[in-house]
Amino acid sequence: MTISEFQRKFLLRHDLSTFNRLNTAIWIIDIDNYKIWWGNKSALKFLEIDSLPSLVNQDFSAEEIFTREKLEEIFSDTSKGHYIEENWTLHLNQIPKKAVVTFIPLLIENEKRAILIEAIPQLTEETLQRDHRIQELTDKLTLTRQEIQSAIKSKSEFLTIMSHELRTPLNAILGFSDMLKQQVYGSVNEVQTSALNDIFNSGQHLLKLINELLDASIIDRGELQLVDEFFQFDSIIEDCQSIYKEEISKKNLNILVQNNAQLLFLIGDPDRFRQILMNIFKNAVQYTEKNGTITFTIEYDTEGNLVFAIKDNGIGIAQNRLPNICKAFEQDNRSPLTSGKGMGLGLYITSQLVSAHGSKLIIESSEGEGTKVSFTLPKSRIRDSKRSEIQQLTLAIPNVHTCEACYSK
Template identity: 25%
Template sequence: MDLPFLQDPLTEEPDNICRFWSYFVRPAASLPPEEQRRARFVSAIFFTLTILYTLGETVRILITRTVGPHFPWAVLGLWLVYALSRTPYYRWASRLGVTLLGVIAWVSLATAPDPGLPVRPWYLLSVVQWLIYPLLLSALLAPPWATLGFGLVNLFVVVAIAHTRGWGWEDIKHAIMFLTGFQIFVLFVSMFQHRFTTMLQRQTRQLSRQRVFLTHLLNSITEPLYIIDAKTYQIILANEKAKEMGIHLHPQSPVYCYALTHRRETPCDQEDGHPCPLRQVREQKSTAVVEHVHYRADGTPYYVEVRGYPVLDDDGNVRFMIEYAIDITARKMAEAQIRKLARAVEHAAHGIVITNADGIIEYVNPAFTRITGYEPEEVIGRTPRLLRSGYHTPEFYRELWETITQGRVWRGEIINRRKNGEIYYEFQTIAPVMDENGRITHYVAIKQDITEYKQMQQQLEEAKRRAEQALHFKQAFLASVSHDMRTPLGAIVGYVDMLREGVFGPVTREQQERLNAIAQAAQQLLEMVNDLLLQAELESATLKIQRERVSLDKLLLSSRAVLLSQAQRKGLELRLERDPNLPPVIWGDFRLLRSILNNLISNAIRYTPRGWVHVRLYRVDKDHWAIEVRDTGIGMSKEQILHIFEPFYTTGERNRTGIPSAGLGLAIVRQLVEALGGRIEVQSEPGKGSVFTVILPLEPAPAGDTDRLSHDLIAEQHGVNPQATPTANDAEADRAGPSTGGEHHASGMANVGST
């Protein structure tokens, strides 16, 4: 940054010196400013002396027609001294010049012809007068001690030359007296000059330091600063920060403030939203503060606060304006954010309270008034204690206060009292607000009225209590119904089977058909009762899984005993298969596995008009085994597949099959499979049958007696002789096993294989 008004005025070229003279006395540019003045002075003296000596000697030569033997050397020496004064070695030029002038006077005195008496004293005096010039130069250019020494040398040389030529005291006393008196005068001049020069150098150095200090001071300002001409709007001075806006001051390329900061060709105007600070400063002669939008060098805009300060001339008029532009973009963005937040707070659905560090309320939003009934002027300056309902203990509020004063956020439910005395529930979040030093300055509380929610919660709890009572009643009812219905149903099924077997005498074909219908209806009713009991057990989460040894062959034969007669009545072939790679005995729950298998087989028989049902147990991998039930039934659509595991859902095929279904079988199967840690997958297409696959964890059990059929348990449950024929055992098991609904489901599982 250039500071022209802070430069040393003595180093500047005066305006009244012509360019010709300025050119011949201009010092070396590499010299410091405080030495340029002295160098210019030396150049001016030797340039003048050289011109005068050359012209004087030239006139003398023209008049006398004689040329002194030392004239060319003297002229050459003076021009060399002048040339040296234009270089950084100007100090040597001053010393050499003084010496040269003294030598000229000494040589003239030593080589001049003796004019004789009585002219000799006056001639000697005229020659000694040539020493005035080097003495004056020494007084102006050298310190006093050097001037005194040079004068004594001159006096000694004059006396020595006069004595050498044989001149007496009378001949040289006037010259010595003149030289001594002039030497005293020159010494005083040198002392004054030295003192003046020393003071001037000190002031120059001080001014230079001030200039450097002010330059650094202005450049250290982190915002653009300009000095603008009040008449022309031209920027005459700018700090380094202003370079970010692309400013480069040059006398030949003026920069105007409105062109630099606003990218426009005319000064700012109040009408376009940019009041001109210079115009305000010029009219009011005082500081002006306005907000503008300035542009950086790359064209990006930013907000600034412009401060203009007047600089007055001697007449009191504004000559310059100091403009200081503060970047307030972040502040403007923060103000906009604050306005948005304030608007959001004002329109928030929850009540917002702001207190100081002592808990005194400073602000509440309209939602607070809507919730509590208190107007802002009624609560500002007070504490939130006016909302207390008395339902909370002092320890509750003490813990709350300790939490927030430690800088943590408190969340919880509070029972408060409205202005009208009504009790209400609210969920509060209280957070401390800290300054940059981590000191708490305010607290912000967000209050959500949850009175309706609490009422709904109480209603839900009451509904839950009633539902639990109803569930308990349902379970008790189902248990009672199970006991009351299964016993007579078992007797009905048993006597029907005995009638069909001819125990009480032969039966006709028509009687056989009637007995089959009675047995089928009783069996369906028994299966429905079992499904309802198992569903209730699953819903109440009272299902207990037993870990026991399960013979898979016994499992298959148990299901065959239950469902073979049902398949035979429809003319279906029931195929059973166990993969040899599957261990014959595993750990599991026989009751649940039999329920899964019976439901899947019963479901397949229900929806298979003709053909067969194939049941296969096989090993999937090292840790899993599968139950696969494949049929040639009516199949399912993709839409039906999405819902078959929902309780009480049926596929809508009841009229086609003629077999009613409660819609619980597959829902129970899926819940049992999940309870055993497995999954169920299905494949099905309309008209192509279905494949249900249950994949369960595999845990082989120690081998046991797996060849003996497991009829003891079945016989024990239904009062049938365990040594009865397989057909009788099948019929008895048929009455014991659970039934299934008529649902189907599908998945993307590949076909596992068939018999």
């Protein structure tokens, strides 16, 4: 019999603590006393035994593979350097456990003979079938995900192509109707002028919808780009009031502007920033009833960031609609007067543009009490003095599919 020095060192149980880190089930059988002497945590899990004392006290005399003669034979052969590997079915704890086992001869405390058993569980037919079903479902999910991604890409490409194809003839309609209004081709009467105004306004509305579709498709493809430069935002606030002055006047709305950061220079895309403020202000005008008030506030927060907020006392948004209000094609039919006037892309595009500028869109609203929409521009995008040169940077913005930026308080 030859037991190596490596195997001789396992004389005390505390020497075996390292084996508790292994995922392989390992236990040691004391041949001389014919009992389990020690097992690691993986062995307890494999044999479904709750504690080491329970394992040590386990009666395995009924196991045919655990006969004294069998263990003596294994110890003798492995001590001579023979490698033994067997397929065992254990019935400890009344639960059959199939495993491929290997053996190492040891001398434990008081030079007692022992065998270290390493067990690798065998997959049962039930387990194999379950794994096969899991693999089938995984393959189906992968294929479905690929089909969805392909459909999204096709939809986005279709929207882009259609948007460009529609804009060409639409621009011609707008141009000619405007020239007719200006009586470039001859005089027109009052009725004709009214009809031309309707054509021109409807065309402008259709152009806006097409532009929104184009923006949405660009965002979905992850191709949104900002052309960053230094610009002042004061004129954009004035333009908001100017563009919607007719509806403001018609509703007799009170517009309050509290600009506590005048003449600042921002770093961002001025066209996209204009689009952000225009969309938010347009919604406030659209959903505020007659004689209502809209407050436009620009101020610093405690950390030096710049907060833009537009608050109205309009009809508000129901709480159950807030979580989805910024999703694409989520049309907000809060009022019968405004339902059907858009495709539900305004806030979706706005939230993505705000995110591209390093911020998030925050929507706070209560039905019947009004809505506050705000975002905070980080101080890294703020400059308090005029620059002699305009620096332009083209930044590729990653695709943002969710509207985590939007939440209510």
